Amino acid sequence: MAQQAEQALVEQWRDILALHARTQCALDRALHGHGLCASDFEVLDVLAGCRMPKGTPSYRVQEISERVHLSQSALSRLIARLEKEGLVERGMCSEDRRGVKVCLTAKGRALHGEVLPVQRAVLARMLTED
Numbered sequence: 001m002a003q004q005a006e007q008a009l010v011e012q013w014r015d016i017l018a019l020h021a022r023t024q025c026a027l028d029r030a031l032h033g034h035g036l037c038a039s040d041f042e043v044l045d046v047l048a049g050c051r052m053p054k055g056t057p058s059y060r061v062q063e064i065s066e067r068v069h070l071s072q073s074a075l076s077r078l079i080a081r082l083e084k085e086g087l088v089e090r091g092m093c094s095e096d097r098r099g100v101k102v103c104l105t106a107k108g109r110a111l112h113g114e115v116l117p118v119q120r121a122v123l124a125r126m127l128t129e130d
Contacts, residue, residue: 023126030122034115035085039078041119042068044087044112047104058091058103087111 027038036044046067050057065075079102082088087108091101104112 019126023123026122026126027119030118031115034111034118036111036115038119039068039070039074040082041112041115043075043078043082043102044104044108045116045119047088047102048109048112048116050103058101060099060101062099064102082108 024038027041031037031041043064046064047057047059050059061072061075061079064079065072068075070078079088079090083090086105088102089105091103092099
């Protein structure tokens with residue numbers, strides 16, 4: 001009986017991994033025409049959702065990494081690429097000079113708004129399938 005329960009957990013875990021992989025691939029395909037991959041969009045989406053009481057809405061790189069589940073080095077490379085494309089800007093953190101803050105540019109905000117319905121449609125299709 002314990003082995004059956006354990007096997008059911010393993011199968012459930014593998015089903016979750018398979019759903020994640022299928023969804024990630026579908027997102028990458030849908031976003032490719034906009035020059036983005038799923039991870040690029042996730043960073044733009046996190047930044048677009050930033051609500052600051054004053055000043056430019058921004059997050060520290062560490063805060064972004066906690067939300068997008070990328071390693072610090074992978075996220076740094078991704079942000080550098082988005083910055084090169086003019087979608088985000090990096091700046092020093094005024095509270096901690098060692099920290100780096102990232103914010104969307106006008107171009108990044110516009111692209112996010114354009115691609116948001118595409119990404120949400122893929123999520124709806126992939127995560128509500130029976």
